[in-house]
Amino acid sequence: MGSTSTLLRQCLALALLTSALTWAAPAEAKPWTAATGAIALAFFAVISLLRHRRVQQLTAQIDEVLHSGRTVRFEKCREGDVAVLANELEKMVARLARATDALQKERGALADSLADVSHQIRTPLTAAQLMLAAIEQEDDPRRRKHQLRQLESQMERISWLVTTLLKIAKVDAGAIRVQANPVNVAQCMRRAASPLETALDLRDVALETDIPLDAAFTGDELWTAEAIENILKNCMEKTPAGGHIRVSACETPLATTVRITDTGPGIAPADLPRIFDRFYRGDEGQPAPSSSEDSAVRLSAAAPEGFGIGLSLAQALISAQGGTLQAANGGHGGAEFTLTFPKLVV
Template identity: 40%
Template sequence: MEFIRNSEVKRQIVVSSILTLFWCGISIIVDSKAVWIVLSAIISSSAVSLFFTYQRYKKIADLSLYIDRLLHGDETISFEQFQEGELSVLHDEISKMTRRLIEQAEALKIEKGNLADALADISHQLKTPLTSLNILNASLCNEELTEEERYELIRKQAMLLSKMEWLIATLLKISKLDAGTITLKLQEVYLKDVVEKAIRPLEIAAELKMQTIKKEVPAELKLTLDVEWTAEALGNVIKNCIEHSPEGGSIEIKAIERPLLTQVIIEDNGAGFQEKDIPHLFDRFYQGNGSTIGNAGLGLALAKTIINNQGGIIRAKNQELGGAEFEICFYRGLL
């Protein structure tokens, strides 16, 4: 029996035997009639001790088997039978370790999935501009091209390279935010300053379409945010409104302070969304009807990732009188 072969059990049996002989010898010297009583008592206590030792050994063996199964991927293991006795402390620690291992395994699986998705996204999005660059390079080898035609091909190459650079940079930002490798620098700031920072790079694009950007943000309204990342998120939403609004249109940005949250509402007077597009607006690379040429479908996805990482949410819907509406909520006390 494996139990008997255990070195600790062997020592216990040897020590019990020595003590039995010792006390039997003492009892013979003192009173020979008491030998059988002493012998029976010692044997009984030794048997009881060995029985409980065997039970404990069996539980430890079962525990070892369960841990081995857990390490080989069996997540259905339960340690409920080890609730009582001296193994309860060990059970608690192993239960904690089990939960931690499962959580780490799940996190690793999600991280691998995100990495695979990011690589697939990059590969898919770079395929088209790379193909175009190859065609342009082949065209540049034509010695019969005029200087004007050659300049136009080089200009197209520069545009494609710029698009590829933007795609890679944006995808890396989303991947880093998903993986948690970017630490947001949270600080209490005036929301009006963040909105103005978001609008500044888009003023020329709005002017070219003769659009007006209206702001209704209370000057005293403060939020705890990462200024740079939040400005980028708001900028992506505003940029989307500019692209989908007609010439001479308007974009309105409002902030409303409520007891539990602060709402930022961004509206335009464009055509709005088709109902089938609304659930997918914040998906990566999604391009609904009316998407502008060259739009990779990453701006709103990045905006959602940034806002979610700060405990906020973003939603989109159509206004009753026409036009798109984005609602961003920053909840108090979550950061």
């Protein structure tokens, strides 16, 4: 309505201008002036009406985008400034469609992730509840002490799980601050292996390193150490007693590579494509224990040792620094993890 009124006012102003010019013109030029003004007024009115109709079409199509769907085309507006506006609107609609699809995918992934988190936390919580009931009914001090240690272990597992999930959530949200400083590989390796020294001794697994003292890369030492620690922990859990884990590094003008291998059974071919998937574990489907006073102990023993998020977190932390983490089976058996930190970004 507003644009129609504007069009009428413009036509009226042009008609008044034509009348004024016709009145001021000499007598012999008045017919030509009036005819020229009438033609100009008609041309202006036609062009304005066509543009007004195109704008109305765009308005209707935008309204359809907002209230009905998003598969809207603007082929009818092919020239002029209205066509430029139509093209920009079509780009906006396409971008909004992509954003909507991405949000729907993220919503589905979030729902799946919450279901996985609920499932992973439920197992140790159930074991802890069963342990509490067994401890209350236990009269033997030695058995009670043993069960209390197992309960403490379950609490540590839950605490580690929640902490790791929070870190993964921060990585997904882009909320972690990754430094870009020179990192000495040997020093970073010592930081990563330090928390696992006792566990390695108890499992009789040796840790061997072959890292040049000057090997370095640009990244975040703390987050890289956390990623390597998760990889070492995974290798330690898969390596039998008497085995070893070997860490080597090499530096070239293009990249710094850290390779971690173990003497375990390696990665099953079916597990390789999903080794870094969150909550994925190859040993699933353990039978549920029957109800008895030792059910909590059997539940804890039957469950896989990890939660399936350590390697996922490691890959996320390395990727956040611009590096890559790959998994494969070594040439002589065992798993092989390769961390690459490029020096040149093409």
